[in-house]
Amino acid sequence: MEINSGIDLKTASERSGRTVRQLRSKIKTGELAAVKEGGKLYVRHEDLDALPDPKRSLEDHARKVVGGWPRLSDERTQELGRLLGPDRKPPGKPKFSAETDAAIDRIVAAAPPLSKAQREKLRQILGGDDGKPGSNRE
Template sequence: MPAATLAPPARLTLQEGVARGYGAYSTLRKKIASGELPAERVGRRYVILETDLEAMVKPVVGRPTEHASVSAAIDRLVASAPRLSKEQRERLAGLLGGGAA
């Protein structure tokens, strides 16, 4: 019985990664420089495993986006805050530039 062989993972240049929609050239370079995206230098070019690019763009399940978590925190704060009197609302509006004090 012949041994099963696995194909090596696809390696892409930055230009190929951009062409396949994994991000802008400058974004990929920044992620490589910060260590967020592993890459190997071959000559003057970077090559990246396609699986690393896929992992970079795949959302993490169960972890809210920054916007969603901020919105949820605001909703919790508003729900737990006491009602303001008319005078308090007017004063707050004046402080925030939304009306006369």
């Protein structure tokens, strides 16, 4: 519903690609101006359009975070290889690009050491556990 002072949050949500809850949060923090009329909140078109694109913002944030991660050391690469075992790439799937491999390396390098339980869970998720007792190498 539109009124002279703007559009209601439901319409703003549909138009902006954000949830009503996200819009309420932006209003609460002062990032988005709103007026209350008849018990409902309304925002101006101009204010809604001035918000950064949520998808673009996430991509930019991810690029900043991943870009700052250190390269994976040879030791960590070997540890990851040992944990996952040889040839653990799923059959029929394409090989990762060098860029994807580099991103994975940065993620693993920045991660804290895994506990035994976490390593076992990771093996199971990635297909490194055949379900037999003692099949998980330590």
